[in-house]
Amino acid sequence: MAIKLSDTERASLIRDCPAWTHDSERDALTRTVKFTDFNAAFGFMTRIAMQAEKLDHHPEWSNVYNSVTVTLTTHDVDGLSNKDCDMTRFIDALVDGSANS
Amino acid sequence: MAIKLSDTERASLIRDCPAWTHDSERDALTRTVKFTDFNAAFGFMTRIAMQAEKLDHHPEWSNVYNSVTVTLTTHDVDGLSNKDCDMTRFIDALVDGSANS
Numbered sequence A, B: 001m002a003i004k005l006s007d008t009e010r011a012s013l014i015r016d017c018p019a020w021t022h023d024s025e026r027d028a029l030t031r032t033v034k035f036t037d038f039n040a041a042f043g044f045m046t047r048i049a050m051q052a053e054k055l056d057h058h059p060e061w062s063n064v065y066n067s068v069t070v071t072l073t074t075h076d077v078d079g080l081s082n083k084d085c086d087m088t089r090f091i092d093a094l095v096d097g098s099a100n101s
Helices: A007-016 A038-055 A082-096 B007-016 B038-055 B082-096
Strands: A021-023 A028-034 A060-064 A067-072 B021-023 B028-034 B060-064 B067-072
Touching: A007 A082, A028 A038, A028 A082, A038 A060, A038 A067, A038 A082, A038 B038, A067 A082, B007 B082, B028 B038, B028 B082, B038 B060, B038 B067, B038 B082, B067 B082
Parallel strands: none
Antiparallel strands: A021 A028, A028 A067, A060 A067, A060 B060, B021 B028, B028 B067, B060 B067
């Protein structure tokens, strides 16, 4: 179950996610990642898609060739939740390469 | 190589693609498809992604849970090309189920 972040938890998440932009109106986080080509971009999306199914928490996202833009928020709680924390960590680890092993 | 459509070819493509919306300013076609859930939506995207690699022609697209919006145009020719014809046919066949066999 998704639990909406408290103000302190939200501030902490935003501080821990310097690569993400916080939209305070929607209470959502957005990150754009660029790859060498479409193949790499879609591989990244596929790994996120499988994690999204596992967590039952799905991003809003778009892709144009080598660029992927991911937006995270939790509709059930109308803002950021613990599930978004999990997902930002997963995505940041993918980008950093630390989820490759 | 992508070849830009003539006015006659463009009119014919638009007529053959009633599920798609033509943006005349960008000379692009857009279709939104809704599925039962994210799993089905991402499966659809995966099939398109592999075809896109095969044709070396990639969509601009977005996904929110069970909904996928695909936009096709050809940057190299600054508008619709023969590659967009191939891709609309592929996508329409996927949606119709005739690409499942």
